[in-house]
Amino acid sequence: MTDANQQMVEQYRNSFLREVEENVEEGEWVKMCMQCGVCSGSCPLGPYWDHPPQEIFMMIRAGKRDEVLQSTSMWMCTSCYNCIVRCPRELPITHIMHGLAHYAKRLGIAPKNQPTHKFSQLFWDNLTKTGRVNELKLGLSLYFMNGIGEGIKTSLKMQKIGLGMLMTKRLSPMELIGGHKCKDAKGLHAILEKAEELEAARIPVAGK
Amino acid sequence: MAKKSYSFYPGCSSQKAASASNYMVSVNSMCKTLDIELNEIPDWNCCSASIGYSGGGELPRLALSARNMAISERENPGQDIVATCAACWLATREAQERLHDDDKLMTETNEALAQAGLKVEANQNIRHMVEVLIEDLGYEEMGKHVTKPLDGVKIAGYVGCQTNRPFGIDGESYENPKYLDKLVETMGAEPIENYDQKVSCCGGALAFSEPEKSQALIKDIIESAYDGGADMIVTPCPVCQMNVEVYQDHINQKYKTNFKMPVVYYSTLMTVAYGGSGKDAGLDGQIIKAKQLEEIASK
Numbered sequence: 001m002t003d004a005n006q007q008m009v010e011q012y013r014n015s016f017l018r019e020v021e022e023n024v025e026e027g028e029w030v031k032m033c034m035q036c037g038v039c040s041g042s043c044p045l046g047p048y049w050d051h052p053p054q055e056i057f058m059m060i061r062a063g064k065r066d067e068v069l070q071s072t073s074m075w076m077c078t079s080c081y082n083c084i085v086r087c088p089r090e091l092p093i094t095h096i097m098h099g100l101a102h103y104a105k106r107l108g109i110a111p112k113n114q115p116t117h118k119f120s121q122l123f124w125d126n127l128t129k130t131g132r133v134n135e136l137k138l139g140l141s142l143y144f145m146n147g148i149g150e151g152i153k154t155s156l157k158m159q160k161i162g163l164g165m166l167m168t169k170r171l172s173p174m175e176l177i178g179g180h181k182c183k184d185a186k187g188l189h190a191i192l193e194k195a196e197e198l199e200a201a202r203i204p205v206a207g208k
Numbered sequence: 209m210a211k212k213s214y215s216f217y218p219g220c221s222s223q224k225a226a227s228a229s230n231y232m233v234s235v236n237s238m239c240k241t242l243d244i245e246l247n248e249i250p251d252w253n254c255c256s257a258s259i260g261y262s263g264g265g266e267l268p269r270l271a272l273s274a275r276n277m278a279i280s281e282r283e284n285p286g287q288d289i290v291a292t293c294a295a296c297w298l299a300t301r302e303a304q305e306r307l308h309d310d311d312k313l314m315t316e317t318n319e320a321l322a323q324a325g326l327k328v329e330a331n332q333n334i335r336h337m338v339e340v341l342i343e344d345l346g347y348e349e350m351g352k353h354v355t356k357p358l359d360g361v362k363i364a365g366y367v368g369c370q371t372n373r374p375f376g377i378d379g380e381s382y383e384n385p386k387y388l389d390k391l392v393e394t395m396g397a398e399p400i401e402n403y404d405q406k407v408s409c410c411g412g413a414l415a416f417s418e419p420e421k422s423q424a425l426i427k428d429i430i431e432s433a434y435d436g437g438a439d440m441i442v443t444p445c446p447v448c449q450m451n452v453e454v455y456q457d458h459i460n461q462k463y464k465t466n467f468k469m470p471v472v473y474y475s476t477l478m479t480v481a482y483g484g485s486g487k488d489a490g491l492d493g494q495i496i497k498a499k500q501l502e503e504i505a506s507k
């Protein structure tokens with residue numbers, strides 16, 4: 001168990017709901033859920049969720065901390081917003097799912113091999129480096145995120161798509177060398193660093 | 209109509225040599241015809257869409273969108289911000305709401321922005337390009353410029369998720385928005401009726417991390433267009449376009465289907481109907497060629 005996680009366990013010993021309300025993005029909405037189940041029928045990848053949103057909200061109230069935070073479920077959210085427009089209580093469900101995923105990651109207890117967990121981190125690292133997403137580098141690191149052997153298999157499978165994109169000039173090999181970036185990447189980094197520092201003063205981060 | 213000016217947020221996928229670069233080509237042609245001026249937000253950054261949340265906490269993600277808004281307010285004052293990507297539009301608009309709803313987040317965001325000499329009020333309207341077309345110009349004005357009606361082309365209007373939810377286009381329903389169909393009609397083409405996958409999700413960013421699961425969703429979206437007799441699909445979003453176009457070979461292999469459905473943007477249709485060349489419309493960027501549009505464009 002990581003220090004950040006231990007710190008939160010001790011701080012909120014009796015109430016996971018309060019922990020979520022105080023630390024998870026839009027977490028203060030969880031108590032408004034009336035368990036109607038509409039959201040759970042809305043997820044496009046619903047069959048793959050161990051715990052659909054309604055169940056997650058119930059589990060938060062029941063204090064099932066590890067089961068919620070270590071779940072792969074929130075990482076299955078496609079951000080389709082079906083749930084948000086249907087929820088009778090207007091819970092910002094999409095954001096709570098992202099918020100729970102981030103919080104688990106932040107405490108160092110998110111499921112390690114969940115592919116969207118890995119991809120989401122790759123995306124963030126790729127973007128924040130220069131301020132703009134570099135699709136080629138992102139694609140390559142994506143193929144290789146499960147190791148070299150798997151990576152070669154994936155890139156062979158994706159080769160035809162890549163070629164199509166190259167031929168129609170929708171992907172440029174030059175991106176590997178330089179590529180798009182913000183001129184003031186330094187300023188952007190300073191902004192992000194400050195934002196992270198302010199947030200970390202409120203919510204701990206594993207390994208920091 | 210007089211020239212209209214907007215503060216433009218292109219987003220990373222529309223950059224030169226990126227996956228939606230052909231989208232930009234057709235948007236530029238369309239805007240030229242309609243006398244719309246797009247003033248790019250100088251040195252804009254990517255917004256992290258709905259997928260950066262693993263590494264990015266709430267405040268850093270807000271700061272990304274806030275930086276764009278701050279530069280826009282300073283450099284393009286008095287203009288609405290316009291995005292061509294649904295995810296950019298959504299992320300920026302949500303950031304604006306969050307900042308206005310929460311004083312503490314607003315203060316902290318400005319504290320972060322100050323590191324680069326910036327300050328945000330988040331008071332410019334944030335709009336999707338299709339809102340500009342429908343609300344600021346209207347179908348009548350869009351129709352006036354048609355010189356080559358897209359006669360006989362049957363088109364499935366795939367609206368997808370994020371252009372439609374949670375904000376959507378004013379006056380349209382979430383379950384059956386009609387604006388893409390109306391736009392198709394305005395260009396002289398024929399919208400297919402009862403396209404039941406119109407607002408279904410294609411898997412979004414999970415198309416990359418969960419390809420099999422997403423491709424099952426994409427298959428239904430394409431199949432339903434074929435069932436309705438469509439010659440092609442039109443979308444308002446670069447992520448939807450890419451997801452629905454580029455995996456068709458993989459889907460054919462897995463499901464023994466024979467998909468070869470072109471997927472274009474509304475701006476592609478408009479550029480061709482306005483008499484532009486295939487190049488002006490970005491048709492050379494189609495991985496699955498839109499032959500009917502090429503023929504009309506070369507006439």
Ligand code: SF4
Pocket residue numbers: 032033034035036037038039040053054057086087088089090091093
């Ligand atoms: S739709 Fe809303 S109220 Fe109903 S279970 Fe889901 S979150 Fe709760």
Ligand code: SF4
Pocket residue numbers: 039042043044045053076077078079080081082083084093094097
């Ligand atoms: S936004 Fe996420 S939680 Fe909501 S319905 Fe879509 S996949 Fe499910």
Ligand code: SF4
Pocket residue numbers: 133218219220221222253254255256257258293294295296297299
């Ligand atoms: S939403 Fe997508 S295209 Fe738009 S800026 Fe963000 S990452 Fe780039």
Ligand code: SF4
Pocket residue numbers: 078079080294295367368369370371408409410411412413445447448449451
């Ligand atoms: S349809 Fe897919 S790509 Fe388009 S907005 Fe929805 S999730 Fe995103």
